[in-house]
Each structure stands twice: as C-alpha cells, then as structure tokens.
Amino acid sequence: MNLEDDLAYELFSEMEIAERVAALGEAITKDYADKADEGIVLICVLRGAAIFMGDLARQIKLPLEMDYMAVSSYGNGTKSSGVVRILKDLSSSIEGKHVIIAEDILDSGLTLKFLIKSLKARKPASIEVCTLLRKDTPNQADVNCRYIGFECPNEFIVGYGLDYAERYRNVSCIGVLKPEIYS
C-alpha cells in the first residue's frame, strides 16, 4: 500500500517545501540576529508542526531553544471543534525571551489565537508566528503571522506533519486528500 495513493493531487512537493522552509529560516536568521543574546525560543505546536519545526530549526543559523506544546482542536474530525485544549505545556519559562511559534497550518485561526493569548500572559520579550500554511478559510480569526510559507486552498490537506485521523503525517509532500477517504 502507498499512502500517497490516497491523495487526489499534490499541492506542494517535497522540494518546494524544502526551498520555502530554507527561505523562512533565512528570514528569521536575519530578523533575529541581534536578539540571540536575549534568548530565542522556537515553540513547536504538537503534533502537526513537529516535522516543519525540525526542518525550520536547522535553517535558522542562530542559537535557540526548542520547546514543545501540545494543543488540539480537531480530534479525529475534519472540522475544528472550536475548543482548544492544552495537552502538554512547555518545559521551560519563556519570560523575557523572544518566542517564535512554529505551526503547520492556520485554518480557523482558533488554535493560534488561543496560543498567542496564553503565551503573551507569560511575558516573553516578543512573540511572532511562523506558519507553513495559511488556508483560505472563511471567517478566519485575525491572527498576526509574521512568517507564512504558503497560502493554500480551503481543502482537506495532509502530509508533512498534517494528519487525517492521525494518518499521513509522514507523507513527504503536502496534498489534498481524496474525498472518499473522509466521507
């Protein structure tokens, strides 16, 4: 069986993703060069952003901490439930540090809205978002993303960390799932 057979079509190839992630890393390296002494923390939003953050971190040529937070709003469905839960909190304090949230996708925006609010309360020196994908979702919450990899259509997409019912995260490209898989 081949996981990629479940894709209707590919949106972003492994190569396109790698190039874009390198460009994001380069931009962050430039923007944060004078902030490294104060401390930079790259926060991975588990589980979807794990692969993205692993690749992004290696494209940022500055010393930084990597920390992980698990939140979930989707469960096994294809639509956001609107309720964001913290399943795992950060291991270290972010007070006085420059926080960059690495997220795989901005969809309804509820996850990031919740995260930014909850992390701002911990008094970081600054907080920015780096999202690989921004979906063209109607009524998306207003989330300020300084770094965006790609804009993508309002389809159910998987791969490169993004799942459907916990599958497809390990697909190397990003693609649109065949409707018969989830309907």
Ligand code: PRP
């Ligand atoms: C997905 C995705 C984002 C979030 C985006 O996570 O990884 O974190 O939803 O959706 P939103 O903008 O509508 O909030 P999910 O809740 O499925 O958990 P996961 O990362 O473990 O797959």
Ligand code: MN
């Ligand atoms: Mn997620």
Ligand code: MG
């Ligand atoms: Mg998910």
